[in-house]
Amino acid sequence: MQLIGMLDSPYVRRVAISLKRLKIPFEHQSLSVFRDFEAFSHINPIVKAPTLVTDDGVVLVDSTLILQYVEGISAASLLPENSQTQALRLIGLALMACDKTVQIVYERTLRPTEKQHQPWVERVVTQLHAAYGELEKSTDSLTCNPLMQADISVAVAWRFTQFYTADVITPEAYPQLAKFSAQAETLPEFVSTPLD
Template identity: 45%
Template sequence: MKLIGLLDSPFVRRSFITARTLGIPFEHQTLSVFRNFDEFHAINPLVKAPTLVFDDGELMVDSSQIIAWLEHIAGPGKSLWPTDPSAYRRCLQLVSLGLAAAEKSVHRVYEMKVRAAEYRDPDWLQRVEGQIADTYALLEGHLGDSEWLCGDRVTQADITVAVAWRFTHFSAPGLLADSEHPRLAALSAAAEALPAFIAADYS
């Protein structure tokens, strides 16, 4: 099984970290959807990261679907989702907010680094940055004082939210201050110290 994409994508990185945390063996191939378009296209005509290539050559895209499959094959007792209904609902809610923050941060990257400067829309950029800030404000308000978000161990919520927070800081330095989001900053520091996150580091 092979995971294709760059780790500076929050969607590739959450898939990579999930597989590592669940103890699922896989190969990682670092291809850019921009710089390696032709090579990526030869593997997956959609040129979408992450792409998961199964041993039989079949493909899967979308990080949430890839993670659902990884959960399915991980075996009993290894799930990164809580079994308690209220904790599961909270975990899903936080994952959804983390994905929204990551998605809007990617929109900002496309606007600032892909679109030519003369075609950028300042109103759209202001809107996206406002959505990013508001999403993280919602997340900060939902976080408590415990180390992890949905109990006493790492869950998919911790992975997704921490990955999104790191990506936003990496792609938009100065947009958000740790001092205004102390719980998110603490979660990020704890998560980034985990072996699976260290294995998925990027700069």
């Protein structure tokens, strides 16, 4: 299997960490959807990260769908049997936080300053704070023992947001998430899959 995409994408990183946690062998090709557009398009014409090329040569996109496939071929699951609804809620909040962080990054880096729409940015920031506010209240559900998908997704989201928008979401505002993420980042699956 091949995982295509840069680890500065939280979606690529959560798939890579999950594959390692499930002990599923894969090769990682660190291609950028921006800098390596042409090379990426030869693997996947829609140039979407993450892209997973299965052992059968099927090209899959979207981290959640990729992880659904991976769990289908694995003997283990990263979703708990007893509290799947809570886990899915946390994963959804983490992915929403990733989406909103991406929107802020794109607004800041791809749109000229004079074309940035401040009401839109404020709305996205409000949504990002709402997601992290809900996650902060739920940190008692995150343990990394054993390391599950909710743990991976929340820790990856937090690190991504801190890497790109630490001026918007501060550790002081969400101390339990900051503490949890720092703990997760010491685990072998995270250490061997650095964001930067």
